[in-house]
Amino acid sequence: MSVNIIKLKIDGVEVTVPEGTAILKAAKDSGIIIPTLCNLEGLTAYGGCRLCLVEVSGTPKLFPACSTPVGPNMEITTQSDKLKEYRKMAVQMLLAERTHICSVCVADDHCELQAMANQLGVDHVMFERNWSQDEIDSTHDFLVIDRNRCILCTRCIRVCDQIEGVHTLDLKLRGKDSQVIMDLDEHWGNSCSCTSCRKCAKVCPVGAIYIEGEPIEHTKKRDIAEFIVERRNRR
């Protein structure tokens, strides 16, 4: 099957990519980085964090770059005042949603949410902070989940299902009450399907899942995307 090569414009730069490529990847290939939190190369696109929203000329709608395929002659804007405002809004909502205190977080300085806030210039949170107080589950030998720091990006769920092939992790409840759970809401230590592969901790963008006793800079390596792709290819 031959793939059509198409031309389009991203931020005014002409780009040539195979038809069907996601906007995010097309942009990355030409050196334009679109902010994301839930997306991770090697896993299916989720479209949840809404940070990668971009403008496409001809429609007032915004599109998530991670899951929207490019079309011929598309004109895409990845940076505008509105988009910047909206990205800051998303980060503020995430920071206000649960309990995020960088100074007492294991992932401090290795956290993608923190880095995103810095990068976008989020200097305050316009909403009342909702200090959640969920119990920390440290029943597993070395994997710990602190759901107060979770941003529900579901990278852990997807990596467990799509790369490790186990599907120990999933979501329970809905809306603001959503939580990442193990098996049928067991304590992690009682999970009979978890293979203790650590992938969930490695892909977690924040300090919600971490490995006890392992230096955080080792767990949350920035080149995790390559790690995932390499693992996937090896399978």
Added chain:
Amino acid sequence: MEKECKVARTGCIGTCSVGPAVLVEPGDYLYQSVTPDKVREIVRDHIVLGLPVKDMLYKNEAYFQKQHRLVLRNAGKIDPSRIQDYISAGGYSALAKCLATMTPQGVIYEVVTSGLRGRGGAGFPTGQKWSLVARSHNTPKYIVANLDEGDPGVFANRTLAEADPHAIIEGMLIAAYAIGAEKGYIYIRSEYPLAIQTLQKAIAQAKAMSLLGEKILETSFKFDLELRFGAGAFVAGEETAILASVEGRRAMPRPRPPYPANSGLWQKPTLIQNVETLANIPLIVQNGGHWFSKTGTPKCTGTKCFSLTGKISNPGLIEVPMGITLREVVFDIGGGVPDGKKFKAVLVGGPSGGCLPETLLEIPIDYDSLTKVGAIMGSGGIVVIDEDSCMVDTARFFTEFCVDESCGKCTPCRAGLARLKEVFDKITHGQGEMSDIATLEKSGVYIRDASLCGLGQTAPNPVITTLRYFKDEYVKHIVEKQCVAGKCFKTRDEEELE
């Protein structure tokens, strides 16, 4: 006694305020608030002597005069548990016409000509959707009928399924023939037990008469139909969430593209239509698309069912031609606000609709006009609000509903709506500040623009419209700590007592 008279149980005729209702044919004599004693009188005078009991007849003629009943053509008039009644009312003749004389392309042509747009709320042109699915070479193809009517105060789809289930089935059969599908699902909420029972019976009867299954009407056309039950999530009515739920997964929407027309159920081309849309199809095939397009407005043809509730004299289910004004619906059909109270606002489009003031009552009801003023067609819910209600409290109530129903996938809807609700709680408990209005406005617009699916994109509508049309009430709450309707500023204890 020589006269013979058939007594049948029917679906609802839509006059909720005067039930139980009895319809005597011929002549469309509708009796209201019938009791066993009254039945004796009706039988003696009307049935035996032929003299209608005038003082027991439904008197509000305006209620039906401005209606135009296409989808609800059989509601209240046939016995939904008998396929024979549907057939004798002309049912399944459109299917026969399709199979005997029309090509699939011919059917799609008529639907395109009719100008019919999806009645689920978004208003996508039905014919265009059908051509997209029909054009795909990927097989098998599927049809999903959406009967997951989750909006509070909305009961149009339920009434349709309970009163005329075969209209939905026939619509699906015709759609299946047009797009080349052999399997369909009706996705229905579990909270509708009578509708489920009625549909199950209707499907069994249609199968027994070879109207479903193999060799339909002795042709090579085959189509199988199954019910799928929702598990109580509002978001499951969103089209990509339905797909997930039918497949047996968590009802969570996913980004589009890919659109279901290309990649739906099990990545196969899938046609998703609301049941109200489907119930229009037999009429379009029978009478032609051109005939259908004469009802309503040029851009928005046909009729729409609305559930009229709230502070209104004649609550009920109505079907009106597109383009009718809101004033006609609220005051002529609905009879206005009861008990001499003053009309304040009307919420159009269900829990994520817009609150419109009296000055906007002259706008015609169609997809584009409603969107322009901040409301939506949505599921066809119309809630009338009188002077006893507080608009800040109303917006808070509907925001709370959407907070509970958000699936939790995307940030704006999950985290944003919850923050909006907190701001409302602040204002209605006397701790509001003027900056809260800006916070509501800014985040409302953000949630609308950035959310993944229709739930989040429309959820801030009550907030945005009440801020646009009733801002003075917000200011009064914040500056003077006053609620014009006396609803807010209760202590937590008082709230718990309520």
